[in-house]
Amino acid sequence: MSQNHVDCPKIRSVGLNGVLVTFGDKATDAANRAAIAFRTAVDEQEWPEVMESSSTLVSAFFRTDLAEYSYDRLRARLNEVLQSRDWSNAALPAGRTLWTIPAVFGTSRAPQLAEAAEAAGLTTKEAEAELTATRLRVLTVGFAPGQPYLGTLGTAWDIPRQVGLSPNIPAGALVAAVRQICLFTKDTPTGWRHVGQSAFQCFRPRSDIPFPLSPGDEVQFTSITLQELASIEAHNADGNGAALREVLK
Amino acid sequence: MTGLIVQQIGPGVAVQDLGRPGFLAKGLTTSGAADHRAVYEGAALLRQSTDLAVLEMVSTGGTFEATAPIRIALTGAEMATKINGETAAWNASHLLPANTKLTIGPSRDGTYGYLHVGGGITTKAILGSRATHQSVGLGSLVAAGQTLPIGDDKGKEIGMTLPRDLRFSGGDIRIVASMQTEDFDADIRERFEATVFRRDPRANRQGIRLDSDGTGFSNPKQLSIVSEVIVPGDIQITGDGTPFVLMVECQTTGGYPRIGTVLPCDLPRVAQAPAGATLRFSFVSLGDAAAIQARASAELLKLGHSAKPLIRDPHTMQDLLSYQLVGGMVSAHQSPFEQG
Numbered sequence: 125m126s127q128n129h130v131d132c133p134k135i136r137s138v139g140l141n142g143v144l145v146t147f148g149d150k151a152t153d154a155a156n157r158a159a160i161a162f163r164t165a166v167d168e169q170e171w172p173e174v175m176e177s178s179s180t181l182v183s184a185f186f187r188t189d190l191a192e193y194s195y196d197r198l199r200a201r202l203n204e205v206l207q208s209r210d211w212s213n214a215a216l217p218a219g220r221t222l223w224t225i226p227a228v229f230g231t232s233r234a235p236q237l238a239e240a241a242e243a244a245g246l247t248t249k250e251a252e253a254e255l256t257a258t259r260l261r262v263l264t265v266g267f268a269p270g271q272p273y274l275g276t277l278g279t280a281w282d283i284p285r286q287v288g289l290s291p292n293i294p295a296g297a298l299v300a301a302v303r304q305i306c307l308f309t310k311d312t313p314t315g316w317r318h319v320g321q322s323a324f325q326c327f328r329p330r331s332d333i334p335f336p337l338s339p340g341d342e343v344q345f346t347s348i349t350l351q352e353l354a355s356i357e358a359h360n361a362d363g364n365g366a367a368l369r370e371v372l373k
Numbered sequence: 374m375t376g377l378i379v380q381q382i383g384p385g386v387a388v389q390d391l392g393r394p395g396f397l398a399k400g401l402t403t404s405g406a407a408d409h410r411a412v413y414e415g416a417a418l419l420r421q422s423t424d425l426a427v428l429e430m431v432s433t434g435g436t437f438e439a440t441a442p443i444r445i446a447l448t449g450a451e452m453a454t455k456i457n458g459e460t461a462a463w464n465a466s467h468l469l470p471a472n473t474k475l476t477i478g479p480s481r482d483g484t485y486g487y488l489h490v491g492g493g494i495t496t497k498a499i500l501g502s503r504a505t506h507q508s509v510g511l512g513s514l515v516a517a518g519q520t521l522p523i524g525d526d527k528g529k530e531i532g533m534t535l536p537r538d539l540r541f542s543g544g545d546i547r548i549v550a551s552m553q554t555e556d557f558d559a560d561i562r563e564r565f566e567a568t569v570f571r572r573d574p575r576a577n578r579q580g581i582r583l584d585s586d587g588t589g590f591s592n593p594k595q596l597s598i599v600s601e602v603i604v605p606g607d608i609q610i611t612g613d614g615t616p617f618v619l620m621v622e623c624q625t626t627g628g629y630p631r632i633g634t635v636l637p638c639d640l641p642r643v644a645q646a647p648a649g650a651t652l653r654f655s656f657v658s659l660g661d662a663a664a665i666q667a668r669a670s671a672e673l674l675k676l677g678h679s680a681k682p683l684i685r686d687p688h689t690m691q692d693l694l695s696y697q698l699v700g701g702m703v704s705a706h707q708s709p710f711e712q713g
Contacts, residue, residue, distance in 0.1 A: 136552040137551075138602060138604050138634070139551055139604045139606055139635075139636075140549060140636060140659075140662055140663060141605075146601075148599075149599070175394065176394060176395050178397040178602065178625065179398065180600060180601055180626055181599050181600060182599050182601075183601060183602065187397060189666075190659070190662075190663055191637075191664075191665075191667040191670060194663075195659055264600075264626070265399050266624065267400065268400060268509065269399060269400045269401040270400055270401075309400075309509075329499050329500060329509075329511055330499065334399075335396070335400075338398065339398065
């Protein structure tokens with residue numbers, strides 16, 4: 125593997141609740157792909173000691189009870205899978221979903237597009253073009269149920285969080301920072317900049333698809349007008365926000 | 374269907390169970406009752422499944438009435454309780470006759486009290502659980518005027534009690550190293566263990582803030598870390614050096630470093646510590662932690678063996694209702710008065 129072979133991947137216990145396998149110290153695209161692929165590979169083996177798993181930006185997490193199952197044994201078992209291949213170039217799992225999600229960029233509904241564009245050294249037009257031209261991947265889901273962190277935008281978008289918090293950015297908002305877009309599940313105070321607004325609901329507990337997005341899924345944003353968004357919002361009983369879903373081959 | 378009519382209710386009372394596992398990858402934490410042990414205790418007293426839903430009460434309860442005779446059990450933080458005006462023992466099971474007032478007042482110790490009913494509360498399950506997880510819009514707080522549905526009760530036994538444990542006033546908490554513990558300098562970790570913390574009034578089902586005198590616990594050489602998984606019991610250190618113990622309703626991931634993780638068996642003690650109670654943390658090795666937790670888990674499963682008949686104060690023995698409770702085998706579906 126890479127030259128930090130000794131440090132990463134690294135396996136650590138998390139309380140008595142699970143084991144974490146980390147593929148990088150920084151949130152890189154390669155580490156994220158490795159975490160998603162590794163988690164999928166272990167899940168496919170259906171180990172009885174793993175109750176459930178998840179993946180974060182750079183790690184795969186396996187929930188277990190370390191009072192019942194030996195950490196050393198689980199660590200050895202995970203290490204065996206780790207050594208079985210180079211995870212940094214592993215393919216993403218099959219059967220992932222591509223969502224095409226309409227959103228308004230800028231305007232009164234997403235008032236910080238200009239500010240974010242300026243921080244990225246782009247014009248507002250260029251910024252909107254990049255946000256709708258880039259096929260983004262769900263890097264991880266978290267902070268709120270179903271809420272995706274999408275990446276990875278170009279280096280220009282490595283913009284820091286603003287110093288103060290915006291008190292309440294609405295559900296369905298696209299907010300930008302650190303080369304990622306987060307699509308809010310619910311109204312949230314944030315230091316990320318509000319660049320777009322969709323009517324896509326990330327958590328639909330009473331529907332057939334309570335969590336439309338999973339790590340590894342892909343998202344393509346398309347630009348719509350204020351009027352189009354208003355019309356979508358008026359007929360949004362399914363929470364889809366006029367998004368289209370297709371299964372990736 | 375039998376129901377529990379809610380006449381008056383304190384703030385923050387909600388239906389809970391052992392939570393909603395299986396959705397970590399989707400950003401939804403397991404959640405459930407703040408004091409899992411109390412759920413096991415109620416199930417042991419009523420000799421029923423730990424999967425049945427209960428009522429979690431924060432610092433105070435409410436006034437209730439059942440549409441038919443039901444068995445109840447009271448566990449967790451002790452709250453002044455009366456059935457038809459007569460004091461009802463805490464940490465015990467009782468008969469609540471139909472159309473009889475059950476009043477549960479403020480807590481005397483601890484934070485979370487639990488009302489269990491024979492057959493469990495059978496509100497609609499969402500994503501496989503009845504647990505109320507308010508911050509994400511799953512379920513809502515119990516309101517006055519509501520009638521909570523109750524499931525069929527196959528049990529009969531009442532008048533049982535469990536020995537009271539000491540988890541309601543803070544104390545010593547065992548923690549195990551977590552993924553970022555080594556990132557904290559040894560002297561910070563030692564100072565953390567030596568500090569007597571007070572449970573801040575700012576505490577809820579998501580997290581409990583710990584107060585202490587003196588400087589905080591942020592690490593001077595700490596780099597910004599990538600957001601990583603959170604498990605309940607994690608102790609995160611925020612930017613200003615303040616520790617928070619993350620509780621059942623914590624988020625699934627977070628960007629603050631964790632100095633350690635509370636053992637699951639000690640988490641009820643943290644949850645129940647009332648505002649101002651002192652808490653002290655000490656590290657145990659992963660091996661010791663596993664052994665301590667394994668013993669605690671085994672003990673939880675055997676709680677039923679510890680349930681003993683409630684011995685009544687002789688001064689209350691002349692009371693017919695209480696006397697019947699001593700018998701322990703009164704049918705939950707018949708009025709005790711008809712049998713007396």
